Amino acid sequence: MIDPNEPQEIKISIRNLYKIFGANPKMALEHVRAGMGKTELLAEHDHVLGLNDINIDMPTGRTTVIMGLSGSGKSTLIRHLNRLIEPTSGQVLVDGDDILGYNQRELRQLRKHRMSMVFQKFALMPHRTVLQNAGLAPAVEGQRESAYADEARKWLDRVGLEGQGALYPHQLSGGMQQRVGIARALTSNSDVMLMDEAFSALDPLIRTDMQNLLIELQGELQKTIVFITHDLDEALKLADHLVILKDGFTVQQGEPQHILLNPADPYIEDFVSDINRARVLRTRSVMKRGGDPSVEVAGEVDHDDNLESVIEMSGGDTTKLYRVTKNGEHIGLLQMRDLVRALVPQGGSDDPEAARRAG
Amino acid sequence: MATYDFIFDSLNLRDWCDSHGGEGGPMTMAQLLGQSSGEETTVSAWDTPFPSLDALHDACAAVPRSRDLTTGLEEGFMTIKDSLKVVVDPLTQPLSWALNDALWLMQAVPWWIMIPLLMLISWLVGRSFKIVGLLALTFGFLAFVDYYDYTMQTLAIIFVCAFICVLFGVPIGIAMSRSDRFQRFMIPVLDMLQTLPPFVYLIPLIFLFSVTEPKLYGIAIILYAMVPVVRLTDLGIRLVDKDVIEAADAFGMTNRQKLFGVQIPLALPNIMAGVNQTIMMSLAMVVIASLVSAPGLGVLVLRGIRSLELGVGLLSGLGIVLLAIVLDRVTKAALARINASQPR
Ligand SMILES: Nc1ncnc2c1ncn2[C@@H]1O[C@H](COP(=O)(O)OP(=O)(O)OP(=O)(O)O)[C@@H](O)[C@H]1O
Ligand SMILES: [Mg+2]
Secondary structure, eight states, X not given: OOOTXXXXXXXXXXXXXXXXXXXXHHHHHHHHHTTOOHHHHHHHHOOEEEEXXXXXXXXXXXXXXXXXXXXXXXXXXXXXXXXXXXXSEEEEEETTEEGGGOOHHHHHHIIIIIEEEEOTTOOOOTTSOHHHHHXXXXXXXXXXXXXXXXXXXXXXXXXXXXXXXXXOGGGSOHHHHHHHHHHHHHHTTOSEEEEESTTTTSOHHHXXXXXXXXXXXXXXXXXXXXXXXXXXXXXXXXXXXXXXXXXXXXXXXXXXXXXXXXXXSHHHHHHHTTSOHHHHOBHXXXXXXXXXXXXXXSEEEETTOBHHHHHXXXXXXXXXXXXXXXXXXXXXXXXXXXXXXXXXXXXXXXXHHHHHXXX | OOTTHHHHHHTTOHHHHHHHOOOOSOOOHHHHHHHHHOSOOOOOGGGOOOOOHHHHHHHOTTSOOHHHHHHHHHHHHHHHHHHHHHHHHHHHHHHHHHHHHHHHHHHHSOHHHHHHHHHHHHHHXXXXXXXXXXXXXXXXXXXXXXXXXXXXXXXXXXXXXXXXXXXXXXXXXXXXXXXXXXXXXXXXXXXXXXXXXXHHHHHHHHHHSOTTOHHHHHHHHHHHHHXXXXXXXXXXXXXXXXXXXXXXXXXXXXXXXXXIIIIHHHHHHHHHHHHHHHHHHHHHHHHHGGGGTOOSHHHHHHHHHHTTOHHHHHHHHHHHHHHHHHHHHHHHHHHHHHHHHSOO
């Protein structure tokens, strides 16, 4: 997890992006710009509003998670980043370059060297071995298997598939196939990894394993990851930057802790009402910044500790005060009473069912 | 008086009818019958004829008779025949050469090389001793009853025609899979080729080429047998998993790399099923094509029919069935091996 106050470099910027599916998207775009919503557009003009004025900055070396319910436009959005889908209007800047101006050759270069993708249904080549699948990017480049084998094997080993290079994808379980998918993305050595519901097809235990693997890899490699999910727990576990989509527009985006504490919309309150806040929230999100470093405290906690561990430390005593440190230095004070208050969703109803009905 | 006079009278077309209607052409059968019976028959409502060309012609001579239509078609074909021939003849000449050479080669190679060679090929393709044994038995039997030469002729024609079908059919199928418009254009053409009775396209071909030329039956067989390999290539490529194609795109493959590296390999089971069908249909057609001088087992079947030699007909029929089984098993074994190498 990162400190939201640090300045961040931006890898990918999306500017005023619109996508409309249908026979005459330009015409429909006028209506959307004039404020027409997804349902009306479908009913009156028979066009599907995929994305509606999306603006996102994705920080370099961080994980941006895009979350939303089914049909909210997540897959459509991620496919604009490598132009598997062409937008109706807008800009996609990668390292400051507008990729929509790229010709076919430049676009292939982008896909080969600067972006890789991991798919929900794995999308491995069934007629190629695991090793050949992992080495897809260099193979597309024209390299022979003997040339890329070492690199591909290195990443297969890294994702936990030692010695399985000669098998075919159908001989592996789903979890292992997705490991091949990740190895394939890593072998391409690109800075950006696009992951469209990469773990949604896996069962819960394997899914947790894969999330941990991704966090571990991310700690080593600091790729710019764009991760799509419809599961808030997964989003909160992985996200440095969280974007919530609904019906093709961004409802809220920002630091996940911030969204959790300040949901902007009943839709998001509904989303966040069911999660275990004590496990997800960090001390830095509920502490008071600054404060007197010399004041008497019951103990010290790290800024990245979750509230669960603090509650355990305090033994349930709500009168205690803790010092919050970052790299051993004082950055703020945490009042147990604030902590307890943060455990209850604010602004919304106490009854999650009521919020759901409202949303 | 004819039944439909009233139409032309009420439309004031009587003059036009009389002025244009030269009493051209011989009389129709109906007119002859009407004359011989000698009396002006009054037609009851029950017997009202359909307003066909002939019935309308009775009422108005300016309307052509149906026989004029067929003669018109024939004359039309005859007038374009020569110019058509100038184009088609040289284009199809290699087919004649290929057929002649294949026929010569298959018969020139002695049986004690040919049969082991075929066994070897079937082993390479199918890797099954059962099928090699079946092939040896079949050819042994056909040679034993002195049908060896006929069998080789049939086989030579099938090899050449099926090869050409694949050579042209696969690219056509690929083109269909890549363009919806081309597919929409081709599907009715393929439907027509498949449903027209084979005899129907033999007729114009006879006018176009001389009956002694092998390409006459070569073209008929190829047109008929090419359909499945085209269809199944198109289908096979269209059925390739969209997600896999998307992955290929996402990793920057060119269209060429996608076609040869992903689509064709993954469509191969379907393409091979098409090749199997094509070979079987070539065999069916080569029998019919013996009507237009295609050599082989079909000639024997024809002899059985023409001169009522029941034994010859039955034995050669059996030979064709055996040949069909062998060809089918060998290609199916190849298909099974492809399927086994890329299960999904
Ligand atoms: N090719 C297309 N033609 C028409 N409409 C489309 C097309 N692709 C997507 N849509 C529509 O765009 C909207 C967003 O779809 P998208 O696949 O991006 O949703 P998603 O958030 O990825 O959902 P899921 O969680 O189910 O994958 C949906 O309403 C969908 O029906
Ligand atoms: Mg999706």
